[in-house]
Amino acid sequence: MGRLSVAFALSCGLTAAVAAASAQDRSIVLATTTATQESGLMDYLLPIFRDKTGIEVTVIARRSDEVLDVARRGEVEVVLMHARPQEEKFVADGFASKRYDVMYNDFVLIGPKSDPAGVKGKDIATALKAIEAKGAPFVTRGDRSGTHAAELALWIVAGIDIASAKGAWYRESGQGMTAALDAARKANAYMLADRASWISFRERGDLDIIVEGDKRLLNQYGVMLVNPEKFPDVKRELGQTFIEWLISPEGQAAIAGYKVDGQQVFFPNADKSGG
Numbered sequence: 481m482g483r484l485s486v487a488f489a490l491s492c493g494l495t496a497a498v499a500a501a502s503a504q505d506r507s508i509v510l511a512t513t514t515a516t517q518e519s520g521l522m523d524y525l526l527p528i529f530r531d532k533t534g535i536e537v538t539v540i541a542r543r544s545d546e547v548l549d550v551a552r553r554g555e556v557e558v559v560l561m562h563a564r565p566q567e568e569k570f571v572a573d574g575f576a577s578k579r580y581d582v583m584y585n586d587f588v589l590i591g592p593k594s595d596p597a598g599v600k601g602k603d604i605a606t607a608l609k610a611i612e613a614k615g616a617p618f619v620t621r622g623d624r625s626g627t628h629a630a631e632l633a634l635w636i637v638a639g640i641d642i643a644s645a646k647g648a649w650y651r652e653s654g655q656g657m658t659a660a661l662d663a664a665r666k667a668n669a670y671m672l673a674d675r676a677s678w679i680s681f682r683e684r685g686d687l688d689i690i691v692e693g694d695k696r697l698l699n700q701y702g703v704m705l706v707n708p709e710k711f712p713d714v715k716r717e718l719g720q721t722f723i724e725w726l727i728s729p730e731g732q733a734a735i736a737g738y739k740v741d742g743q744q745v746f747f748p749n750a751d752k753s754g755g
Contacts (some may be wrong), residue, residue, distance in 0.1 A: 515625070587698075588691065590670065
């Protein structure tokens, strides 16, 4: 092979390698909660984003504390979750520079259609007081997830120290949302769930929504870019592109367009973004 042919071959090989590396670099890792992933939202949104930008997003779905653990190790570019106090601490500790509101849905109290605690249509505090007083079966995620944190906060709102009050009636699942809902179905128990997961849950048995619409059941989601100054391997530009798409009119419309069984399950509100 002549010198020019060798040079041309090497040039083609280098061009192919650069192209492959460039394609590989156009990918990020998103850490989000099991509830977000199990709702089907990510499977809906990410192909739209990929087609728009050419950026591939790999999802790691964990409970909220584990989401932040992987982010604190710099293993992901972006965090999307629903545990605002933990998110704000993440920013305060310097692991992200800003948190953006993205969307919300709400929690609902699921329970047996027979409603043994007699709480259907009550506010959430009244319902939890009655469930505890009657010792009606209640399944908790019990896994330090965002949903678990929200549930613990609601027991406090109800004036109940659940650590002291819990007994055989209060059953810890220690698993993700779908598994916990299944445990509640089998036990014919009450449980706090996010509405998107409930709508997506198919094997409902004798369970139904018992309490909904209380403003204390709002479930706000936030998104953050992991701080590239702490972790140089974080792909700042690609991660920020994803965040800006999520909070853009196009991304917000895509979120609003996601439906399960004809029902909208997430409601965009990036126009009210926090700091």
